[in-house]
Amino acid sequence: MMRSLGIAATGMQAMQTQVEVISNNIANVNTTGFKRGLASFQDLLYQSSAQAGSSSSETGTQLPTGTQIGLGVRSSGTTRVLTQGSLTETDNQLDVAVDGRGYFGVQLPNGNTAYTRDGSFRMSATGQIVTTDGYPVEPSITISPTATNVTIDQSGDVVVTGANGQQSTVGRLHLYMFPNEAGLNAQGGNNYLETDASGSPIQGLPGDPGFGSTRQGYIESSNVNVVQEITNLITAQRAYEMNSKVIDAADQMMQTTTQQH
Numbered sequence: 582m583m584r585s586l587g588i589a590a591t592g593m594q595a596m597q598t599q600v601e602v603i604s605n606n607i608a609n610v611n612t613t614g615f616k617r618g619l620a621s622f623q624d625l626l627y628q629s630s631a632q633a634g635s636s637s638s639e640t641g642t643q644l645p646t647g648t649q650i651g652l653g654v655r656s657s658g659t660t661r662v663l664t665q666g667s668l669t670e671t672d673n674q675l676d677v678a679v680d681g682r683g684y685f686g687v688q689l690p691n692g693n694t695a696y697t698r699d700g701s702f703r704m705s706a707t708g709q710i711v712t713t714d715g716y717p718v719e720p721s722i723t724i725s726p727t728a729t730n731v732t733i734d735q736s737g738d739v740v741v742t743g744a745n746g747q748q749s750t751v752g753r754l755h756l757y758m759f760p761n762e763a764g765l766n767a768q769g770g771n772n773y774l775e776t777d778a779s780g781s782p783i784q785g786l787p788g789d790p791g792f793g794s795t796r797q798g799y800i801e802s803s804n805v806n807v808v809q810e811i812t813n814l815i816t817a818q819r820a821y822e823m824n825s826k827v828i829d830a831a832d833q834m835m836q837t838t839t840q841q842h
Contacts, residue, residue: 681793
């Protein structure tokens with residue numbers, strides 16, 4: 582069987598993976614805090630019929646180049662592009678964006694901590710600041726139902742104005758960073774979990790060295806560039822078609838060989 586059939590098949594599989602990653606990026610173009618994915622690929626093993634530098638005669642001459650045939654391509658993984666999305670003003674006093682590095686911590690129903698760039702916070706029935714899924718923000722911050730205004734400054738301090746006009750600080754938002762953010766495990770719902778690859782979270786406060794600041798009344802948009810994704814999609818589609826044509830050509834060559842014998 583001609584090796585080109587298998588090689589082209591690996592190319593089609595690789596481009597299918599590429600299209601799947603691109604389609605997920607485009608689907609999440611309006612997802613708050615979404616980080617676009619990037620597919621990576623590696624060439625497969627090579628078959629050598631003549632090794633470069635091997636002897637080509639009894640007098641000791643050497644081959645300047647060898648003969649190697651690659652066996653195709655494979656997906657080596659998908660990477661999240663961690664560039665910050667643009668900040669979109671919402672005028673919602675509980676919407677908070679991270680301007681710079683850092684993730685908010687939220688408590689999941691199983692007691693574990695998840696990390697998110699989605700600061701679309703809301704208030705629960707008990708006045709606790711929670712995510713749109715109802716998960717409490719860590720550390721827990723509770724706002725009195727009689728509060729007339731909530732202010733969150735760039736340092737993460739949550740200041741409420743009571744019915745009597747008095748202001749008081751009821752808590753402070755914390756941020757978390759990781760040695761390898763790309764190693765976080767995406768869980769859906771705009772949440773990520775710590776993994777061995779990500780390293781342990783480093784806790785800090787907005788404005789601390791290396792940490793971003795908080796912006797009240799803003800959310801972070803997806804960092805997906807639609808024009809770039811469409812361009813990548815067309816490129817992947819063309820590559821898929823070319824690999825398909827290689828299979829057609831190889832099949833025709835095999836038919837020619839069979840007919841001649």
